[in-house]
Amino acid sequence: MRLSEAIKNLHGKYKNDLTGDVSKSFPALSQVDPDAFAISIATVEGDVINVGQADQSFSIQSISKPFSYGLALEQHGHLFVEKKVGMEPTGEDFDSIIKLDDQNRPFNPMVNSGAIVTSGLIDAKNYATKKEELLQYFSAFAGQPLGIDDEVYQSEANNAHKNFAISYLLRHFKVMTSDFREDLDLYFNQCSVSVNTDSLAMMGATLANKGINPLTQKRCISHENLRHVLSIIFTCGMYNYSGEWAFDVGLPAKSGISGAILLIVPGLAGIAIYSPRLDKRGNSVRGIKVCEELSEQFKFHIFDYQTPKEISKIL
Ligand code: GLN
DSSP, rough: HHHHHHHHHHHHHTTOOOSSBBOOOOOHHHTSSTTEEEEEEEEESEEEEEEETTTTEEEEEEEEEEEHHHHHHHHHOOHHHHHHOOOOOOSOOTTTOOOOTTTSOBTTTTTTHHHHHHHHTTTOOHHHHHHHHHHHHHHHHHHHEEEEHHHHHHHHTOOOOOHHHHHHHHHHHHHTTHHHHHHHHHHHHTTTTOOOOOHHHHHHHHHHTTOTTTTTTTTTHHHHHHHHHHHHHHHHGGGHHHHHHHHHTOOOOETTTTEEEEEEEEEEEEEEOOOOBBOOOOOOOHHHHHHHHHHHTTTTTTTSSHHHHHHHHHH
């Protein structure tokens, strides 16, 4: 069976699975249609296959984290970034109150504390240009201009008491400087970037295509930094489910509390699933099921060896 057929089948199979609930973190997230369900595949050749409401927009939330980490790596190099944020999974909730490692760093850039520190590393002339730089960087991965959903941004900025608490603690421990409110605001903005499964899958296809966008042929990240980003996504991308995910699915994936999962099949495709009903860890319930079945069916697990001939039969 081909991948395009498989996602149609999986969409049909899980369409009526209404397990889980939408995020209650802030009003804009709790008001979305809980039953929306879309799957998109963007291949490294630039072809896109959509099933369901693939044009329905949603905020990228935590799936922004690997991209802002990529930008920080591109701007400063990994030796500098490594001094500020580590690369160890935490085994804890993504928004748990900070624990720093023995070098006074958040554990990794995929949990909120590490992501807020990473946003603070983004360099530009002033705050407005930082926002612009970030948006352009994300857009290059998508191969199309992306924008910020202001309603989502306002809703998070006015309700993210825990992220404020985390940031004040980061300031207290001198991990962040006195500009931390601006850094946190940039983080809220990056989480509010509006995507749909179609554009998100293309962002993943760029990661799957050695860092080159399949549509524009623009290199978005160096080969070395791409390896760093994919390693972090692989070990930390599904929060405190990352170990089990590596065991079962065996591919780098990043989830966000808006209900999306971005799965990267290196050398083949980016796959985006949107289904806002979440499990207790904040991962999309149907998103997990679709990824598990795809990995199983096509032997995508990185430790399942596939010959080039076998791979050519998938698309
Ligand atoms: N903006 C959300 C937050 O900081 C992102 C979290 C997520 O998607 N896991 O809480």
